[in-house]
Amino acid sequence: MTREEKSIVIENLTTQLADSTNIYLADISGLDAGTTSNLRRACFKAGVKLAVVKNTLLSKAMDASDKDFAELPEVLKGNTAIMLSETGNAPAKVIKEFRKKSEKPLLKGAFIEEAIYVGDDQLDALVDIKSREELIGEIVGLLQSPAKNVISALKSGGGTIAGIIKTLSEKEG
Template sequence: MRKEEKHEIVQSLTEQIKEYGNFYITDTADLTVAKINAIRRKFFENGISLQVAKNSLIRKALEAAGVEAPELDGVLKGSSTILFSSVANAPAKLIKELRKTGDKPILKGAYIDTAVFVGDKQLDALASLKSKEELVGEIIGLLQSPAKNVISGLQSGGNKLAGIVKTLQERG
């Protein structure tokens, strides 16, 4: 591989790391071409970008993107595939689904909004993470609940309230 090609790969990886903010490093070694293509298709259909790269180029891209995660140095060994997604838990959910039919891809590590997850044992924790949209929805629901209760109370007791106000006015 020429130096220019390596530079282009590092630049592309760096841009994706900055753009998505979330990435997973997996092991897809020893899979057949057909299996790899099926996995690529599944990831593409779910809006997840997949790229196979040399570990040294991934390290350079992490450094260039300003990612400080020394824990990931230990996982950058052997064959590495890097996955990018704007939804933090989407790759983990898809990996779990793919693992129902085989033992790969294996999660080596993940970087989610500055949090680092190392090892395949973290897959369940990553899959159960809530997306920003889900968290915002829950917060809005919690904030709306008390307001709905107040409005409901006022509407149901509207006649009583009017009577109380009228009585107070008559006394005053």
């Protein structure tokens, strides 16, 4: 690979890192072609972009990025695949599901919404991370429940002003 080609790859990687809020680094060494193809298929179905990268080029892209990857460049040893996703836990779920049939991929590290996770032992914690949409759904549900309680109380009060006042006074007491 020429110096010019390397600089183009670094520039592309830097752009991908800048555009992604959820970045996983995994070790997929030792997977045969068929298994790797199955992993790529699983990633595609989950909306995860998977690419095998050269460690030195990825390290230079991390250095060129505006993001603080802390100790993540230190895990760039051996074979490294980068997994990019819109959903924070999607790559972790793909890895965990895939590991039911294979020993790999192993999680090297992850950058999730500014937080750094290093090591394969972090996989379960990453699977449990809720997506932005899941959190918004929970908040909306929590906000709706008091309103539903008031509405049901008003309905059970008979609909008369006296019934509504009585129901509201019982709720406060």
